[in-house]
Amino acid sequence: MVVRGQVTDVELEELQTWAGDVVTYVTVRVDTTLKGRSPGDSFAFWMCYAAKKGERVMWSEPPLAAHAVGDEIVAFAEADAGGEAYSRGMGLQVSDGFARTPDDMKCLREGLRVECYESWVDSLASSRSPGNLALRADAVGVVRVRSVVGRESREDPVLERVTAVVLRRVKGLQLGAIVDIALPAYRIWDVPKLSPEEVALVFLSLREDGAYEIAGGREGTYLLDDETGLCYVSPKRAAIPPLPPGRHGVVTAVRDAIGFSGLIGKVERGVH
Secondary structure (H helix, E strand, C coil): CEEEEEEEEEEEEEEEECCEEEEEEEEEEEEEEEECCCCCCEEEEEECCCCECCCCCCCCCCCCCCECCCCEEEEECEECCCCEEECCCCEEEEECCEEECHHHHHCCCCCEEHHHHHHHHHHHHHHCCHHHHHHHCCEEEEEEEEEEECCCCCCCCCEEEEEEEEEEEEECCCCCCEEEEEEECCCCCCCCCCCCCCEEEEEEEECCCCCEEECCHHHHEEEEECCCCEEEECCCCCCCCCCCCCCCCCCCECCCEEEHHHHHHHHHHHHC
């Protein structure tokens, strides 16, 4: 989710989490939804540190965002393991039409027009839509992962090799074929994750060595849940532990799933 709006509430709570003992809940009156399904008039997310201006804010490099009631912000959030909105600390402060990152604010830089950021989010989200990914990818299909070989080779120390069998062809693959997918072994942010026996819709680009790589970063892989028939952008809800029991419902649920039949329809329209 990426939304632009005005902060209406900032609440701190002493709560032991995986990364600290203070949680901040931020509520935003939504003016514009830049990415994701519209949450309505209000959007609330949580952060696992004190993110209220004037309070102790966790030191980090680059700096983390802090908020106050009345601030106009652009907020970036993802689904935690419970499906609720969580922010890693990325956020833009908007003033007089200019947007500044926490690092801009620390170094007293002017920042950029907020329209530049909005255009960037829109173009990135559009380019990674299922239809556009299908159009650009060399191959698209539903696969079942057979094996994942980690960084065990001196010749190839930075890649994982994923072997998968094609269960359904959409573009450029043959049913039953075995495909070799190369994934960066270092878990940087924009890299999908595949594990043995998982079933996934994948968008693939052909490498010079004959293997494939995922096109579109995390949005290039949708994991299929056989029980529900839903697909999730990989990894299946981010590896952010959920809020402790009893705190669910405090923040907005992020709908990070799509029905498999609807997703395949979008992909096939993009191909044809």
